Amino acid sequence: MSTRRIAITGIGLLTPGGIDTASTWHTVCSATPTAAIDPSLGDVPVPITCRVPDFDAKALLGRDVWRMDRFSHLALAAAHQAVADAGLDPTSWDGARVAVVVGVGTESRDSIFAASRKVLEHDHATVSPLTIPRSTSNAAAAEISIALHIHGPSLAVSTACASGATALGVARDLLIADRCDIAVAGGVEAPCHPLSSLGFSRMGALSSRLHDPRGASRPFDVDRDGFVLAEGAGLLVLERARDAAARRAPVRAYFSGYGASSDGHHYAAPHPTGLGIERAFTAALADADLSVTDIHHVNAHGTGTPMNDRVEGATLRRLFHGHPPAVTSAKGTTGHTLGAAGAIEAALGVLTLQHQAIPPTANLDRLDPDIDLDVVSKTPRPCRVDALTTNSYGFGGHNAVLVLERAP
Template structure:
């Protein structure tokens, strides 16, 4: 029996480059860095971030915004755009056959920090009864389900910074097994707040280029020194290709395959040889029925940290036998949105396929001499014959996820 193809029919994005798919794509293609000194991080060791500009929750979400955390606001906004883009009218779909899978890297520190502060001062009666539903990882998936009448499986996935990509892998499997007909999947994160920033700073993971915030995130650059904390959400609408065609839906790309793996090595450091990431990459190619030479572009995890970029670069060189296709990383422009990153980058990969245009890496001026990569910098690169791309994601704890997307 032939396995059905899985189509991407809708995209929704909320990122530091802007609200909505057009704004994000324009900013990333321009190579416009969004990192800046963040007044809300005043006093912490590294007070810079990449924030979503001009986001008003009440306008974006409506009158119920008050009971939700910021990462839920971002997720719901992206989901609403994605569903509209896919030409779905939720009141008309069979909600029991619609699933939701959202990856989130950390629980809401906004809600948690406020509750901790109040309990430390014994202000127990001041702790909001909404703290638990606002802080839990499943809040984004649950609120999307409630708002859009998606009554099938509603799942939260947490594989650290691979969460958004892992959610897409799970969503594809729900469609292949026939458990759902439509799945809204992706990731969301709103971690530009003092607790998260301080914790990553103490780990030595953040860039300290405070005199030049806009130039701080520089994936694969010889002078990279860490990532810049970001926020955002990316939601994709997935459905079986035959179903999408039958309802005359716009099919943006095919989700051809995926691979996941665990390093089994260290709670925070990647395997020094990238063994887990390589396994995931080869599994994704096998799932898609493709060879390395079929991949015309890689949207890399590319965090701008010294270790991750080195490991990822060496892994790509092995997978492609020293002849890597053009590589980019959106984190130079958008910063690192943790659990949302893999989903945002998957959406950008779909746009790359549709437009045959590869965005540049913002800020990368001098490739790390230890890496043999064809990186895209300074300006977009056109690839008229582009047929398939890969998007890689890695997370603390050794989580790896690789997505393969193909042109229709």
């Protein structure tokens, strides 16, 4: 078991709630919505997004930012935060024993869209030679490995909106298999682009609450009508607990279980009975050697779409035999950061364990009567939380569930 006990020793967060961990936690705990009309989206039908505030990539990262798209900027800044928080020095570690795993839901829109426009205009000579290196899904992981002298496994994983959670699960597996001693892992997304907004709105996935953009993201509320597109990054430092103890590193929490499954049902809709969610959940508990009675809190996927919230709610009721623990969704505050969401919410789960307080779900004014859950709203709820799950699901039926436990 000593090789399976994985410690979380560092957190890096850049979210619509703030450009670091402390500001994000404060914003989420205050249930402050961050959604607003985004002028950069132009005349698309739903120009509402949640943006990372006051983010200056050049000030944070230096002169090399010109070669990266925004999602790599966010991921690299979060990685620097996480490594510093863990008390590690990339200039002195054995980079061959360090891994990086980054979940990304989609390729970057910025460079591809700019190049596509020039192709349509037959302006081939001015297409940037960096178009492909900037935009591919592995670009963020690559930039982190370059900047932090990482020479172990460097991976990009994509399971749609479960990508960040999947990346953490993959990193945990690498540590258990002794493929690395340290893993910098999490998720990133920078989807606030007209193409993304138009595509999701054409699917009917986005909230169209244009008269009240701050109230647009409202998980589990009876008046929810879709999610809000958001950007962000969450990176964690993972180590085997014995290695963290050997270097006397403070442990924020333990990552004790991971479960994944596929619905095999539909390209966008969850399985109506939540069977895929249930498989991932039970696998994560088995991996952690825990039962549902050990789980004191669920950080739900809770996107604010009518179907997702209803299916997730019913599944949690069934899993916990009619008595689910306190539930929250950060997306009322942050919006839906897609491939970054699972990692950002895992970081919030770590902070919940440390502070022994469950943050509220923003914009939850009236709980949908069809969702029979104890959803925390309005203010944080102080309570004992020894173990929790954070749940993530993605288009195509990807499901990932993480189990986190409080450090002594």
